[in-house]
Amino acid sequence: MEVAAAKLIGAGLAVIGLGGVGAGIGQIFSTLVSSVARNPASKPMIQPLAFIGFALVEAVALYALVIAFLILFG
Numbered sequence: 001m002e003v004a005a006a007k008l009i010g011a012g013l014a015v016i017g018l019g020g021v022g023a024g025i026g027q028i029f030s031t032l033v034s035s036v037a038r039n040p041a042s043k044p045m046i047q048p049l050a051f052i053g054f055a056l057v058e059a060v061a062l063y064a065l066v067i068a069f070l071i072l073f074g
Helices: 003-014 017-038 040-073
Strands: none
Touching: 003 040, 017 040
16 A cells, blocks of 8 residues: 555544534534523523533544644645
């Protein structure tokens, strides 16, 4: 196997986690909408937590992309 082909395969494997990130973000915001629909008065308490969760899940996506770029161009 050539080195270029191995780099492409490694980068592809590194970004598999992005599928889980998409599912996690969807879960966070679907739960937020459901919670606020049931109890609108709880929005000020729930919304900041949802955004913190979103930021943490999005950080995983950024780490996966950084690793993929390091494999490709490093």
